[in-house]
Amino acid sequence: MTDSATLKTMAGEAALAHVEDGMRLGIGTGSTAEAFVRVLAERVRDGMKIVGVTTSNRTETLCAELGVPTETLETVPELDLTIDGADEVDGSLRLIKGGGGALLREKIVAAASERFLVIADASKKVETLGAFPLPIEINGFGMIATYLAIRKAAAGLGLEGDMILRRSGDEPFITDNGHLILDASFGRIGDPEALSQALFAVPGVVEHGLFLGMANTVILAGDDGLETLEA
Numbered sequence: 099m100t101d102s103a104t105l106k107t108m109a110g111e112a113a114l115a116h117v118e119d120g121m122r123l124g125i126g127t128g129s130t131a132e133a134f135v136r137v138l139a140e141r142v143r144d145g146m147k148i149v150g151v152t153t154s155n156r157t158e159t160l161c162a163e164l165g166v167p168t169e170t171l172e173t174v175p176e177l178d179l180t181i182d183g184a185d186e187v188d189g190s191l192r193l194i195k196g197g198g199g200a201l202l203r204e205k206i207v208a209a210a211s212e213r214f215l216v217i218a219d220a221s222k223k224v225e226t227l228g229a230f231p232l233p234i235e236i237n238g239f240g241m242i243a244t245y246l247a248i249r250k251a252a253a254g255l256g257l258e259g260d261m262i263l264r265r266s267g268d269e270p271f272i273t274d275n276g277h278l279i280l281d282a283s284f285g286r287i288g289d290p291e292a293l294s295q296a297l298f299a300v301p302g303v304v305e306h307g308l309f310l311g312m313a314n315t316v317i318l319a320g321d322d323g324l325e326t327l328e329a
């Protein structure tokens with residue numbers, strides 16, 4: 099069995115084949131995206147010219163350490179390609195993301211890109227989204243009211259389950275944009291589009307981890323090699 103780090107590097111190397119000289123590149127967050135940054139950095143050292151726009155402070159720091167040039171989305175607001183990981187992928191290229199807490203910036207960067215390429219190890223592929231708790235980014239103001247409103251909205255779709263405030267040690271986890279995250283264990287999400295709409299109708303919800311209709315390509319690395327899914 100191939101270990102997880104090797105699978106992530108395989109996926110990162112496969113993603114590199116989609117990167118062309120001169121590209122404006124959205125760069126994701128998480129261990130798989132970091133594997134990609136490491137192979138990208140080698141290519142940059144060999145002379146490839148790209149400009150990266152990162153999706154988290156964590157990825158920004160890694161790019162700086164490895165010499166991958168970056169700008170911000172303010173200076174480079176339109177991107178050619180974004181490469182990022184995912185927590186779950188279904189057969190329709192719908193995703194759950196946000197396990198690392200970067201969902202808001204990840205969604206903004208992916209939406210600003212001509213193409214969105216997702217890389218993951220094959221264990222992330224699921225029949226139905228929802229085994230991975232759905233990250234929901236909320237404003238700190240009125241968080242209990244927002245929590246109750248999300249519960250009600252989900253119950254209206256027949257979805258119930260624990261919603262846990264994400265923590266970092268003894269403190270609530272705070273996102274790069276200063277928000278909180280609820281991890282919602284709704285179980286199987288039969289209608290992700292309906293859930294997305296219902297969540298966005300709750301005023302305190304800033305973003306959620308359902309990435310629907312966004313991914314153009316998904317590359318999955320498994321023991322048997324690479325599998326590519328196209329939208």
Ligand SMILES: O=C[C@H](O)[C@H](O)[C@H](O)COP(=O)(O)O
Pocket residue numbers: 126127128129130131182183184185194195196197198199200201204
């Ligand atoms: O917020 C984090 C991101 O959405 C990650 O891309 C996602 O959690 C997958 O991370 P990893 O590649 O570490 O499994």
